[in-house]
Amino acid sequence: MVKKKDMILATKIFVAVLLHFIVSTADSTSSINTQSNHKRTLRNHPRGSTLYPPVQLQVYDDHVVVDNGIFSMTIASPTGTVTGINFNGIENILNDRNGISDRGYWDVNWSDPSDPKDNLDKLAGKQLDVIVNDENQVELSFKRLWTFSQENNHVSLNIDKRFVVLRGSSGFYSYGIFERLKGWPDANVYQGRIVFKLQDKLFRYMAVSDERQRIMPTFEDREKGQPLDYPEAVLLTRPSNSFLQGELDDKYQYSTENKDNRVHGWICSDPPVGFWMITPSNEFRTAGPVKQDLTSHAGPVTLSMFFSTHYAGIDLGIKFRDGEPWKKVFGPVFIYLNSVTTEDDPLSLWVDAKEEMLLQTESWPYNFPNSSDYPRAHQRGQVTGRLLVHDIVLAYARNAFVGLAPPGTLGSWQVENKGYQFWTQTDNKGYFQIKNVRPGCYHLYAWVPGYIGDYMYRSIIYVLQGSKIRMGVLVHKPPRNGPTIWEIGVPDRTAAEFYVPEPNPTLMNQLYASQRTESFRQYGLWDRYTDLYPDQDLVYTVGVSDYETNWFFTHANRNVGNKTYIPTTWTVLFDLEYVIPGNYTIQLALASATAAEVQIKINNEGVSPVFTTGLIGRDNAIARHGIHGLYWLYSVDVLNSQLQAGTNAMYLTQTRGSSPFRGVMYDYIRLEKPPL
Incomplete structure (x- = not known):
């Protein structure tokens, strides 16, 4: 038997070989900037110490440069888009083949309620204000004030994008203040974020968590690949790195819940440099701790998602009506840069980034933002x-x-x-x-x-x-009408405890091949239900079946060919020794729903359902490799006359076919006796 420590060592060696392969094929930038600071040096002295060079601001006609001796940053003015980051011998960490508005920027997706057209607004500033400029701190504001003359061109928000560079800090902060004044027109705003696009020849290794990190394809690799059921999913047919040949790439495979979405980013191996997005607080994110969202993905791209409709649907779109005023501060987030010597393992940059995340989290709320809208x-x-x-x-x-x-x-x-x-x-x-x-x-x-x-x-x-x-x-006091007769699953708002099948071997992301806790992130699992149940649907026998192996993680539709999908009916068989007077109760908890409807029938498929959810859900968790979306809970009355002594059957039908992505994920099902 292979020992665990040997497996770990083998994995490290394998990763090191892969990183060496990247180095050999990437443009060499081996010169190391003499001003770069090893992280251990930064740890030994407080930021703002006079041991570090002062922060300097240079203002030009169309851009500004902020330099603190550790890195320098160029920002287009007055638009407020980051066009360049110089650090540790890399002249520009950002992808300078992109236009200056497509490297480091804030944006929102929005629409007019009377027009379904989706608009992208990169929130270009119109005015630069220097808020603070001294040897210890530079804070810059890039503002755009909305007017009625812009009604059809920009989202109806005042925008104030801030960037902060501190003395002795190996990175910079960004936060935004969004505001609407009373009487402004209606608007729907679906997504807000900050985006950084990096040099793809340098940054090829991505880390989202201890378990989810790997060499990634480039944007060109995806362009040459084969698109699948939706544009985000691409089969890599001609990647620049042969290690990725035949793999699947989809940005949604790297989504993370808000509570865990604290640090993610990229590693360059030569010179050994890391670029990390650190989000020290969730206070400005929407929908609570288990809302899921994007992190980093192929491009290479790093995001901080402030709000979106991902894994929830339009319920999470921000709707402004009847001239509603509003103001909110998003951030600050910390864009962290780190480096090690060429003798060190580049993967140690991830360990250091996690330590930095803890320091930033402990420092929240920050004491340096100069806005009255951000309370200390x-x-x-x-x-x-x-x-x-x-x-x-x-x-x-x-x-x-x-x-x-x-x-x-x-x-x-x-x-x-x-x-x-x-x-x-x-x-x-x-x-x-x-x-x-x-x-x-x-x-x-x-x-x-x-x-x-x-x-x-x-x-x-x-x-x-x-x-x-x-x-x-x-x-x-959780909902309960009577004692439990039987239950299926664990009430934890996910379908993670249920059976997740092996993926189609031609549509795999190898990262998840050996990670059972993350295997739901594989592509195309919705069609594996048809492979496992080609003719007859799932039957679960209480007291005999095991939900970990016998309950499919999503109530999927059956693929009958020619891209045609039909509804399916699952059967739960259970025995009752006798039936007592009063109403029984089914507690039905759903972890996800996408354009779905669950009907329940008891002991006779031909009768009217005892319950239906109606058409619910737009979270799209099936297509986007989630194990949950929004949570739904129903308490269903069952008359004792509908049950019988002996064997009973409960039929669960997801009635909405036509698509592989319409369906539900069950969290937990419980049958209760009548109240005592």
């Missing part, structure tokens, strides 16, 4: 308390997600998109502390892994500057 630590408040859960017995709400979000309804936080959210997790005894909360009005929301349903504290919580609010003991 002393201007914020905190909320503490303890959460218990009372299902059958009273228990500690361990590892529960507890958060503050704008006032709404039960579970509304997962589609909230205009305000700020602040989340934490409870300890083993249910205690929680939500720190650094912006002053404002909130509801407190929670959900507990292992239990269905949402919790909401009904009274509005007013957080003031410096306030310390103690909530005391809170009790979540």
Whole structure:
């Protein structure tokens, strides 16, 4: 048997060989800038120390240059797009074959509600303001003020994009202030982000997490490949690196939940340099801690997604109506640059980037942004308390997600998109502390892994500057009408515990070939249901079947050829020794739904359903390799007259065919007896 440490060593050697291959085929930039700082040196001295060169700003007619002796950055003026980053001997880390507006930029996707056309606005500034310019800090503002004369050309928002460079910092910060004034026209805004496109001959190794990192194809590799069911998915037929031949690439395979989306980026091996996007707080992101979004992907591209409709659908589009005013600060995020010597392992740059992420997170909220719209630590408040859960017995709400979000309804936080959210997790005894909360009005929301349903504290919580609010003991009572007869799955809002099939061997991403916990990210798994159940649908027998091996992770449609898909019906067989008076209850929790409808029938497929969800969901998690989208919960009454002593059958039909991507993912199903 191969020992684990030998496997790790072999993997490191394999990666080193691959990185060497990249070096041999890339343009050599072996000269090392004498001003570059090894990260260990940066760790030894506080930023702002006079041991580092002062920050310098040079203003020209059409651009500015900010240099702190560690790196320099060129920004087009007054548009506020980053056109160049000089670091560690690389004259420009960004792809200078792209136009100056297509290297480092902010953008939004938006539409007029009366016109379905999707518009891309790169938020080009019209005015440069130097907010701070001294030896320790430069902060620049690139503004664009909206007027009614721009109504059809730009999204109706005032834009203030900020860039901050600090003395002794190996990287820069960026944040944006978006604002609407009262009376402005209606608008839909679907996506907001900051984007950096890097030199593809240098940056070929991408890291999103400890497990998800690999050599990546270039944009040209994708252009020469074979597009599949949608444009983002490409089969690599002629990649520049033969190691990638025959693999599949899709940017959605590298999506991450907000709570885990803290650091990701790229490594160049010669010179050994890293480029990283660090997001130290989720307060400005939308839809809570488990909302998924893009990270880095082939190009090479690095993103910080502030809001989007990914894995949720248009419910997450920001809709402004009736002249609604609004203001929100997105960021700051930290764009981190690091390097090691040529004798060091380039993969150590990822380890260092994680350490930097922890330092940036501990420093939040920052003390340097010069905007009254960004409250400092002393201007914020905190909320503490303890959460218990009372299902059958009273228990500690361990590892529960507890958060503050704008006032709404039960579970509304997962589609909230205009305000700020602040989340934490409870300890083993249910205690929680939500720190650094912006002053404002909130509801407190929670959900507990292992239990269905949402919790909401009904009274509005007013957080003031410096306030310390103690909530005391809170009790979540999950939905339940009676004792459990049987259950399928684990109530954790994902389908991760169910059976994920092996992918089509001709459509694989080798990164996930040996990662069972991430295997749902493979392409084309929706058609594997047809391969496994070509003629007869899934039948699950309670007490005999095992949901980890017998329950397909998504209720998929059947491919009957010629790109035709038809609905499928799953059967759950269960025995009842006897039927008692009163209503039984099915607790049906869905982890995802895309243009789908689930109907439930009991013991007779030919009768009318006892329940239907109706047409629900637009999260597209099946196509985008997610294991969940938005969460849905239904409590379904079943009359005792519909059940019988002996064997019973519950039929689950996903009625909407026509596409491989229409379907649901189940989180958890439970049958309950009538109340005692």
